[in-house]
Amino acid sequence: MRTASWTDSVSVLDRVTAVFDAFGEDDEGLGVSELARRANLPKSTVSRIAADLVAQRFLDRDGELLYLGVRLFELGQTVPQPRMLRRLALPVMRELRDVTGQTVQLAVLDGADVVVVAVLRVPCALELSTRVGGRDRAHATALGKAILAFSTPETVTRVVSGGLTKQTPHTVDEPAVLLRELADIRRRGVAAEHEECTIGVAAAAGALLIPGEAPSAAISVIGPVDALLPDRVTPAVRAAAVTLSRRLAADRAR
Incomplete structure (x- = not known):
């Protein structure tokens, strides 16, 4: 939560960012008062910002409630790396989902975080908090640790020096x-995570490795x-990561 002192001397961009950050992954829509409370901004300020964002389709309005707008999604689709990754990954993700009977994610490293760029869920499965655009600390996730295990020492040092905060x-x-865990992941080829990011959730992940390139x-x-035992899904995850890595390398070669 931003403090009251933060609101005294912030830019317009900071205020707009605060409004976007106020939306949580489980929100069904927020009123101006709740947005103002979460962003720690005056209600009148949030009302003006929201009106401008609705006009530009960055927010959608339904009565008194505001939602993240379709234009944000449209802009997100134009980012080259996630768009290309999703295009190549979806067939592999479908096969991995069908083989394991579990939800499959694709994510990229962004600083000390991983950002989910694609999700394929299992019908009727327990609802998980994972979502496209979701962000978690890399060291707390199987996805992040899989990438860090094959990253440069400088990348790992940067993540570690930023602090390894506890999510659970x-x-x-x-x-x-x-x-030590990253060294073990390099030997096994797959990272496992057991309630390190979210209580009640386990995961197994493999990095996408292209010769001559740092994994991202x-x-x-x-x-x-x-329901998910990482050791049991490890062979399928490893095979999916290798298959997708080869497809990425072939696509780059073209």
Whole structure:
């Protein structure tokens, strides 16, 4: 939550960003008062910003409620790397979902975080918090650890020096422990995560590796801890990561 002092001298862009950040992944729509409370901005300011964003289709309005707008999605689709990744990954993701019976994610590394760029869910499965655009700390996720295991020492150092915050009581927050785990992931080829990012959720992930390039993306299987045993899905995840890596390399070669 931004403090009251933060609101005293911020730019227009900061205020707009605060409004966007106020929306949570489970929100069904927010009124101006709730947006103002979450953004820690005056209601009159948020009302003016919201009116401008609605006019530009960055927000949608339904009565008194505001929603993230379709134009944000349209702009997101124009980002080259996620769009290209999704195009090549969807067939592989479908096969991995069908083989494992679990939800499949594709994510890219962004600083010290991983950002989900595609999700294929299992019908009637337990609802998970994962969503396109969702962001989590790399060290707390199978996706992030799979990428970091094959990243340059400089990338890993940057993530570690930024602080290994705990997302749950199970999150690895000691640099030495994380480094040992990354070394083990390099040997096994697949990263596992058990309630480190979200309580009740487990995952297994493999990095997308192209010769001569630092890894920037990974594919994972995610599900409830009582239904997903990482060791059992490891062969399928490893095969999916290798297949998608080859498709990416072939696409780059063209």
